[in-house]
Amino acid sequence: xxxxxxxxxxxxxxPDENALQRISARRSAAGGDARSLAEVxxxxxxxxxREGRIATGAHLTEVDIAAWLGxxxxxxxxxxxxxQSEGLLLNQPFRGALVMRLxxxxxxxxxxxxxxxxxxxxxxxxxxxxxxxxxALRAILEQEALALDNPAALIPLNRQFHDIIxxxxxxxxxxxxxxxxxxxxxxxxxxxxxxxxxxxEAHDQHRAIVDAIERRxxxxxxxxxxxxxxxxLITRLARVGGAGITKSR
Amino acid sequence: xxxxxxxxxxxxxxPDENALQRISARRSAAGGDARSLAEVxxxxxxxxxREGRIATGAHLTEVDIAAWLGxxxxxxxxxxxxxQSEGLLLNQPFRGALVMRLxxxxxxxxxxxxxxxxxxxxxxxxxxxxxxxxxALRAILEQEALALDNPAALIPLNRQFHDIIxxxxxxxxxxxxxxxxxxxxxxxxxxxxxxxxxxxEAHDQHRAIVDAIERRxxxxxxxxxxxxxxxxLITRLARVGGAGITKSR
DNA sequence: AGCCGATGGATTGTATACAGTGAATACAAT
DNA sequence: ATTGTATTCACTGTATACAATCCATCGGCT
Numbered sequence: 147x148x149x150x151x152x153x154x155x156x157x158x159x160x161p162d163e164n165a166l167q168r169i170s171a172r173r174s175a176a177g178g179d180a181r182s183l184a185e186v187x188x189x190x191x192x193x194x195x196r197e198g199r200i201a202t203g204a205h206l207t208e209v210d211i212a213a214w215l216g217x218x219x220x221x222x223x224x225x226x227x228x229x230q231s232e233g234l235l236l237n238q239p240f241r242g243a244l245v246m247r248l249x250x251x252x253x254x255x256x257x258x259x260x261x262x263x264x265x266x267x268x269x270x271x272x273x274x275x276x277x278x279x280x281x282a283l284r285a286i287l288e289q290e291a292l293a294l295d296n297p298a299a300l301i302p303l304n305r306q307f308h309d310i311i312x313x314x315x316x317x318x319x320x321x322x323x324x325x326x327x328x329x330x331x332x333x334x335x336x337x338x339x340x341x342x343x344x345x346x347e348a349h350d351q352h353r354a355i356v357d358a359i360e361r362r363x364x365x366x367x368x369x370x371x372x373x374x375x376x377x378x379l380i381t382r383l384a385r386v387g388g389a390g391i392t393k394s395r
Numbered sequence: 396x397x398x399x400x401x402x403x404x405x406x407x408x409x410p411d412e413n414a415l416q417r418i419s420a421r422r423s424a425a426g427g428d429a430r431s432l433a434e435v436x437x438x439x440x441x442x443x444x445r446e447g448r449i450a451t452g453a454h455l456t457e458v459d460i461a462a463w464l465g466x467x468x469x470x471x472x473x474x475x476x477x478x479q480s481e482g483l484l485l486n487q488p489f490r491g492a493l494v495m496r497l498x499x500x501x502x503x504x505x506x507x508x509x510x511x512x513x514x515x516x517x518x519x520x521x522x523x524x525x526x527x528x529x530x531a532l533r534a535i536l537e538q539e540a541l542a543l544d545n546p547a548a549l550i551p552l553n554r555q556f557h558d559i560i561x562x563x564x565x566x567x568x569x570x571x572x573x574x575x576x577x578x579x580x581x582x583x584x585x586x587x588x589x590x591x592x593x594x595x596e597a598h599d600q601h602r603a604i605v606d607a608i609e610r611r612x613x614x615x616x617x618x619x620x621x622x623x624x625x626x627x628l629i630t631r632l633a634r635v636g637g638a639g640i641t642k643s644r
Numbered sequence: 645a646g647c648c649g650a651t652g653g654a655t656t657g658t659a660t661a662c663a664g665t666g667a668a669t670a671c672a673a674t
Numbered sequence: 675a676t677t678g679t680a681t682t683c684a685c686t687g688t689a690t691a692c693a694a695t696c697c698a699t700c701g702g703c704t
Contacts, residue, residue, distance in 0.1 A: 170650085182488075218689045231480055233571060241660050241694050248695065259568040262515055266508075287541060318501065319508040319579075323572040330568075348616065360578060361652065431657065455687065467659045472686085489665050608682050 147170075162166070183217050189226035190215060195234060195245055196332035202247035206235065232329040248333045250385045250386060256327060259378040261372055263324050268355055268371035270315035272364040279314045283307065290349050302340045307352055311359075344381045351377065432466045436474035444494060451496035455484065461500035481578040483506055486524060492635065499635060503578060506628040512573050513557075515605055517620035520565035521613040528563045532556065532605045539598050547589045554599055560608075580623045582589055593630045600626065 181189075191211065192199040212222045235243040248256070257293055271279070280339045286307045293299040312321050340343045351374040358367035440460065443449040461471045475492055478484045484492040495503075520528070535556045542548040561570050588594045600623040607616035 180674090184687085207420065209655075220688050224473070224687095227476065228480060231477060240654090240694090255566040256568045258566060259472060259515075259572055262511055263572065268513055268578075309656070316481075317504040317507060319505045319576050319686090322575040323508055323580075326571040326575040327568050329571075423681090433657080458685075470661085473657095489684095490667085491685070523653050 152383050156333055159242065178346055184228075185212075187215055187217065187222050191225060191232065192332055196335070197375060198335065200245055202245050202333060204245045204323035207242040212294055212350040222282065229378055230378075232326075234332065246330070246333055247322045248330065250383070251332065252304065253386070254379070254384060256330065257382075258377060259327050260324075261375045262269040263320065263327070264375050265368040265371040266326065266360040267312050267315040267317075268359070270317060270320070271311045272367040275314050275362075276357050280356070280360050282310050283359065287356060288354065294345050295342060297337065297339060297340045298346070302335050303343055304339060304348070311355075315361070327335060338378055338385075339380045341381060341385070344377075347377060348374065359364055420514075427453065432470035433473040436460065436464055436466065436471050437477055440474060440478060441483065447584060449494055451494050451582060453494045454491055456491040456495065457500070466634070482575075483581065484627070495579070495582055497579065499632070500626050502583065502631060503628070505579065506624060506631075508576050509573075510624045512569065512576070513624055514617040514620040515567075516561050516564040516569055516573065516607070518613040518617040519566060519569070520560045521563055521611055521616040523606040524563050524608050524611075527599070528559060529561050529609050531610065535559070536602055536605060539601065543598060544591060544595050546586065546589045546594070549594055550586050553586075553588060553597070560604075587627055587630045587634075590630060590634070593626075596626060597623065 179241075191200070195202070200206070206226070208219045208222050208226060211226070212219045215222065227237060230237045230243060234246055236246055237243050243331075275283075286303055289301050290300065293303065312324060315321075339348065351370060354370045355367055355374065358364075358370060440449070440455075444451070449455070453605050455475070457468045460469045460475070464471065475484060475486075478595060478644045479486045479492060483493055483495055486492050524532075535552055539552050539556075540551060542552065561573060564570075588597065600619060604616055604623065607613075607619060
């Protein structure tokens with residue numbers, strides 16, 4: 147008996163408002179950036195895995211994620227497919243997906259490949275870097291130096307540092323190969339940079355890499371980059387061996 | 396078109412019969428294998444690109460592909476997304492996708508990375524190969540020897556050869572990295588193995604690699620594998636330089 | 645009791661409707 | 675003629691309905 151007069155229109159207009167809400171939420175979430183819901187879903191799932199809110203080994207279904215994120219299955223499906231092809235999720239046909247888990251051996255394998263690729267990137271960068279790139283690297287170094295006890299700032303700086311070197315190497319296939327390996331880093335859990343002493347040593351190594359690049363000393367850049375990867379593995383192994391997440395039975 | 400009788404219901408019932416046809420077509424097409432339509436679409440598009448039926452640089456839309464393959468947009472969308480993440484297609488938001496094109500410089504970059512990764516795989520394989528793997532490799536070699544003038548047979552054998560070595564290296568990250576690079580091979584067009592002399596040389600190199608692996612001579616396996624990649628690039632360059640597809644202006 | 649096919653619940657796979665986007669085009673105004 | 679504005683158009687992004695599939699479990703039959 148309520149206002150029946152406008153019922154038809156009311157029913158029609160409801161979805162529109164929802165749509166508007168969705169869009170505005172989408173835009174505001176990333177500061178005006180208009181990412182698709184699928185991208186949002188992808189990032190959210192990845193983040194939840196990295197932060198441990200979704201445990202490795204957990205069982206995910208499209209409907210659950212869709213309900214969690216408040217969107218339909220379609221974008222969620224797209225996101226899960228993407229994460230599967232990245233190797234973060236293991237697809238089980240008609241049965242959902244499992245969050246991959248990496249053991250210590252997997253970690254060693256990952257670092258073995260990084261030890262192959264990242265020195266190559268540093269060497270290529272040393273051969274190609276111009277003043278602009280070197281200035282950018284130096285800028286990162288300075289910011290790092292000021293943030294050595296602030297992992298929240300250090301982590302994106304670290305990523306930028308490696309991104310600049312990779313971009314400077316100007317080899318899209320090298321980038322693809324490294325990206326394929328990096329995709330599984332969220333499964334490793336907390337960053338090494340949460341560890342103060344490691345952060346300092348990593349910073350010193352970054353500095354040595356930039357010095358070599360600036361001198362166009364490809365061999366030296368390669369060697370230091372290799373040492374950087376090795377050092378990172380050692381820190382990881384110490385943390386895994388020492389603290390809780392042993393492979394258990 | 397269909398009888399205009401109360402469109403809703405008419406439209407509803409039609410798809411059922413289509414679905415049955417589609418499914419049976421799907422099963423029969425691949426000899427009883429029940430791949431999803433998305434996988435079919437993915438393979439078809441990839442194949443069409445490799446065979447040049449879809450030109451590099453072409454503009455693809457979901458509806459066009461869906462019409463071509465006789466399925467709905469949903470699986471096509473999934474396939475295109477996948478090919479985008481592989482790097483075969485370049486997404487243009489709201490505007491379809493472009494088929495990537497590689498120039499000679501891209502090709503050099505690709506082979507530079509392969510020269511990094513494939514020797515590493517051969518070395519790791521030499522360190523780990525058991526009798527079973529060596530027997531499998533020898534079997535491939537024998538089949539190759541019989542098919543040196545039959546590219547249609549040689550191409551899958553070649554793939555199997557490299558797959559066995561990669562699997563034997565037992566490093567999922569090495570596999571991922573190589574897969575990321577190989578994904579763009581369809582863009583290179585015809586296989587080198589269509590060239591008789593090259594096929595013979597490649598076969599000899601395969602044999603040398605297996606010999607080294609069997610002797611557990613990792614360094615030698617690595618060196619030959621590197622030479623194998625280099626040789627492959629040289630053949631490619633000769634073909635591109637000699638025959639038509641120069642980068643034009 | 646034990647095997648074997650039917651049944652149901654959970655989950656993905658697919659089709660389709662519709663809203664939203666952005667470029668191109670047509671048209672008006674200066 | 676040129677610029678600004680509305681309209682159209684082709685396309686994607688998203689939601690939703692429905693079909694197919696897998697697995698577990700339950701019942702009948704031997």
